[in-house]
Amino acid sequence: MESKDLIIGIDLGTTNSLAAAVLDQGPVALRVDGKSPIIPSVLSRQEGHWAVGQEARELRTIAPERTVFSVKRLMGRDHGELAAELPRLPYAVQPAQRGLVKVHIGEEAFTPQELSAEILSAVKRNAEEALGRPVARAVITVPAYFDDAQRQATRDAGRIAGLEVVRIINEPTAAAIAYGLDEGQRGTVAVYDLGGGTFDVSVLQLSEKVFKVLATGGDTHLGGDDFDALLAAEMMRRVQQRQPGLSLAGPLASQLFRKTAELVKIDLSRALETEYRLDLPALGLACQERFTRVEFEALIAPLVDTTIGTCRATLAKAGKRPDEIADVVLVGGSSRIPLVRARVRELFGRAPNIAIDPDEVVAIGAGIQGHLLAGGRRDYVLLDVIPLSLGIETLGGTFSKLITANTTIPAEATEVFTTYVDDQTGVELNIYQGEREFVKDCRNLGRFRLRGIPPMPAGLPKVHVTFLVDTNGILTVSAREERSGQAAAIDVIPSHGLTAGEIERIMDESVAHAQEDMTRRQLVEFRNMAEAVFRGIDKVWDQAREMLGEAELAAIRAQMDTVRRQAVLDEPLALKREMDRLGELTRPLADAIMSKAALQELRRFFRDHGGVEMV
Amino acid sequence: MTPERDYFQVFGLARGYAVDLAELDARYERLSFDVHPDFFAAATPAEKQRAERLAAELNAGYRTLRDEPERAAYLLGLLAAGRALDTRQLPAGFLQQMFALQEQVDELEAAPEPAAKAELGRAVAARLDAVRAERVALFARALAGATPELLQALQSNVNCEKYLLRLQARLA
Amino acid sequence: MAYSNKVIDHYSNPRNVGVLDKSDPNVGTGMVGAPECGDVMKLQIKVENDVIVDAKFKTFGCGSAIASSSLATEWIKGRTVDDAMKIRNTEIVQELSLPPVKIHCSVLAEDAIKSAIADYKRKHGQAATTQQQEQQTQQQARS
Ligand code: FES
Numbered sequence: 003m004e005s006k007d008l009i010i011g012i013d014l015g016t017t018n019s020l021a022a023a024v025l026d027q028g029p030v031a032l033r034v035d036g037k038s039p040i041i042p043s044v045l046s047r048q049e050g051h052w053a054v055g056q057e058a059r060e061l062r063t064i065a066p067e068r069t070v071f072s073v074k075r076l077m078g079r080d081h082g083e084l085a086a087e088l089p090r091l092p093y094a095v096q097p098a099q100r101g102l103v104k105v106h107i108g109e110e111a112f113t114p115q116e117l118s119a120e121i122l123s124a125v126k127r128n129a130e131e132a133l134g135r136p137v138a139r140a141v142i143t144v145p146a147y148f149d150d151a152q153r154q155a156t157r158d159a160g161r162i163a164g165l166e167v168v169r170i171i172n173e174p175t176a177a178a179i180a181y182g183l184d185e186g187q188r189g190t191v192a193v194y195d196l197g198g199g200t201f202d203v204s205v206l207q208l209s210e211k212v213f214k215v216l217a218t219g220g221d222t223h224l225g226g227d228d229f230d231a232l233l234a235a236e237m238m239r240r241v242q243q244r245q246p247g248l249s250l251a252g253p254l255a256s257q258l259f260r261k262t263a264e265l266v267k268i269d270l271s272r273a274l275e276t277e278y279r280l281d282l283p284a285l286g287l288a289c290q291e292r293f294t295r296v297e298f299e300a301l302i303a304p305l306v307d308t309t310i311g312t313c314r315a316t317l318a319k320a321g322k323r324p325d326e327i328a329d330v331v332l333v334g335g336s337s338r339i340p341l342v343r344a345r346v347r348e349l350f351g352r353a354p355n356i357a358i359d360p361d362e363v364v365a366i367g368a369g370i371q372g373h374l375l376a377g378g379r380r381d382y383v384l385l386d387v388i389p390l391s392l393g394i395e396t397l398g399g400t401f402s403k404l405i406t407a408n409t410t411i412p413a414e415a416t417e418v419f420t421t422y423v424d425d426q427t428g429v430e431l432n433i434y435q436g437e438r439e440f441v442k443d444c445r446n447l448g449r450f451r452l453r454g455i456p457p458m459p460a461g462l463p464k465v466h467v468t469f470l471v472d473t474n475g476i477l478t479v480s481a482r483e484e485r486s487g488q489a490a491a492i493d494v495i496p497s498h499g500l501t502a503g504e505i506e507r508i509m510d511e512s513v514a515h516a517q518e519d520m521t522r523r524q525l526v527e528f529r530n531m532a533e534a535v536f537r538g539i540d541k542v543w544d545q546a547r548e549m550l551g552e553a554e555l556a557a558i559r560a561q562m563d564t565v566r567r568q569a570v571l572d573e574p575l576a577l578k579r580e581m582d583r584l585g586e587l588t589r590p591l592a593d594a595i596m597s598k599a600a601l602q603e604l605r606r607f608f609r610d611h612g613g614v615e616m617v
Numbered sequence: 618m619t620p621e622r623d624y625f626q627v628f629g630l631a632r633g634y635a636v637d638l639a640e641l642d643a644r645y646e647r648l649s650f651d652v653h654p655d656f657f658a659a660a661t662p663a664e665k666q667r668a669e670r671l672a673a674e675l676n677a678g679y680r681t682l683r684d685e686p687e688r689a690a691y692l693l694g695l696l697a698a699g700r701a702l703d704t705r706q707l708p709a710g711f712l713q714q715m716f717a718l719q720e721q722v723d724e725l726e727a728a729p730e731p732a733a734k735a736e737l738g739r740a741v742a743a744r745l746d747a748v749r750a751e752r753v754a755l756f757a758r759a760l761a762g763a764t765p766e767l768l769q770a771l772q773s774n775v776n777c778e779k780y781l782l783r784l785q786a787r788l789a
Numbered sequence: 790m791a792y793s794n795k796v797i798d799h800y801s802n803p804r805n806v807g808v809l810d811k812s813d814p815n816v817g818t819g820m821v822g823a824p825e826c827g828d829v830m831k832l833q834i835k836v837e838n839d840v841i842v843d844a845k846f847k848t849f850g851c852g853s854a855i856a857s858s859s860l861a862t863e864w865i866k867g868r869t870v871d872d873a874m875k876i877r878n879t880e881i882v883q884e885l886s887l888p889p890v891k892i893h894c895s896v897l898a899e900d901a902i903k904s905a906i907a908d909y910k911r912k913h914g915q916a917a918t919t920q921q922q923e924q925q926t927q928q929q930a931r932s
Binding site: 009168169209211212371374375376377380383384409410411412413414 | 653679
């Protein structure tokens, strides 16, 4: 497949991100030289540059206020909604224009979209290196329970990273694709996806050719992060109890506890108890502690029970009983916790399926969907649903649903609006998403202002407003005035997302960044080209010896060494120059061989077609 | 209001109240392969938009024909073909009964009595069954020849179901 | 869309919720429903010397139906019966800025008033129009 046709799948996770694609050998997670395909979703600002991934992760306890993690939890949310979790974060999050928030590091401030874009860029670079060719298009996964604003934010992040986001796809659905196609799973399947920061459960009907989501439920702010926070708080409480004089305030201590909590949590998935050390000489902290699995489970049980409650509700929405579920698939790093597995097993009365690595399965499913979108296959159709009802604000702040949750998407609703005063030329709509009765309990997606209604007496204009939720779960609104047939203009004032202008500005500002990106891509391209050329030369070396003189051969060999030396440096233009020179040196050789090959080709053609034999 | 598109035609099914659901599923599946936007990823933005809208319409059609109350209201709209019906008509005394039943639910919510609630639930379910049985007969006759009287009777029948479903939702 | 405080007040503190004595010859009782959603409403008026002196309603409808009835009952109090007949749901829609999905809720309020007046007139032997005919004329006016 041509690289321009390739569409990779990216799992943009709260804690980890990775890419996958369908290659000749099938769907695979993209890794460089046998390294892990996983890039921690952490980034650290170092002297005007971003360190992303493992490197940034190490910096969490060294430069906590410059190191950003769990960006996904900030996507498409406003300051008020985040109030509960902001105090837990060591970095500064401030309200910005409209509903946006920005992460402040030193003098600089970044939107969650920009930060996610940095992670996506790192994933993209990693994928390009693994594939040995540039990547331009991607399917990006989001939690099924993400609302319109969170989906848009994700798509915008992709754009800022220089990716064409062909499709936004739900994480549990992606996992189901992987199971449906790789494992041949059929029947009614439940996907339980507990990640670092989000929880989703989806119930799907998998048949030979149709993967249909029946219902989905979840919580976009519940995941492994919350377990870590509970554990860290408990660990801190214990230390404090023993050493009441110690002051554990500040990001340094909180990050040390968080990091240790993560390790303890992972240990306790394997062992029944674990020991850990906490050393922070600056604060006079040095201690050795113990934690048991039973203690840990007591801490997290209420949260795990919440997820089980959501599973029950989602099954009901799908019209299924637990015993009608043919298989339960576990996804997400936090699904490794024994208590989670036990509770899931209890609910469904069967052992959950973990045949595909829960860390990779979402990216793999997205990669398969990318393959389908690229036209690589056409043998299944994916029917997903809108996770939350969509509607408008009505009198007294009540919420009127236009499209209800769990409706198959794309879905469309048309409403006819009119004017209330004579010659009114505009109508304003406030759009919300949620399940509650009052808009204050739902998410405000934005205001839509219809303009350009022809002046008429009140009540006469009939403006047909169409709300279309597309396959990505993203809303578009269009309007037409019936009497005049005129398309009414719509101004969209998003409540959380970036406007088109803002995205453009960010992209302009990151021209330097884009250049760097370009450089990387070129480098990858030129290195691959160099390798191809070397292979070509090797192949014809014997013939070359017959055709060229000793001096010419030596010059070629010397230039090949120069190219090799240049290829390990990060200077694509210099590499290109040396490659061009090599090209010149080998031109006579190439010409000679080419014409010979071409001649042979022509001969074969005429022979096969019964033509005249050529001399 | 006359529907813009005949969903029965879209799915290639005979117009009627009884629908072979397996056949409907199979046709929905086949049509999805034709219009789903995922098969138009390489198309122009305008074509993509068209696929989104067509798929949305297909989904709406499938939803309508798959659900009995929706199918009934939709088929009635097709049969009425623009003829004005009294869209609010109900059998005499029906609203009074509904109001009384709603008040009973209120009382049960204030002072829960599970046995009485279950009893009420059964009564509502039985009435729903009767309404649906009547509808099958009415549609059979209306499809043979849609007289204004038959259409109005169907409208009244469809209306009754709405009120009973509302009660049922509160009792669930 | 910012609703005026007055409107929100009709929603959170609906006026005239309750019942009047059905057997009182001066009380007219109307019972209506909205087949769009299956909600029902009872509205009663008390008439003295052809003037509506009191009005009460009870509904199992949504918030918009409650606010519409609250507003409409306030409007008709003190008006003559014939004057009250002139109330149109579009006025309620306008006053409360109801969106299309909620128009039927205002219709419920209008219908309830007319149905109550019809009942009152029936009690007083002046049923000029039957309720049925009335509803049909209203329908034509609306569509
Ligand atoms: S939704 Fe039923 S009266 Fe408003």
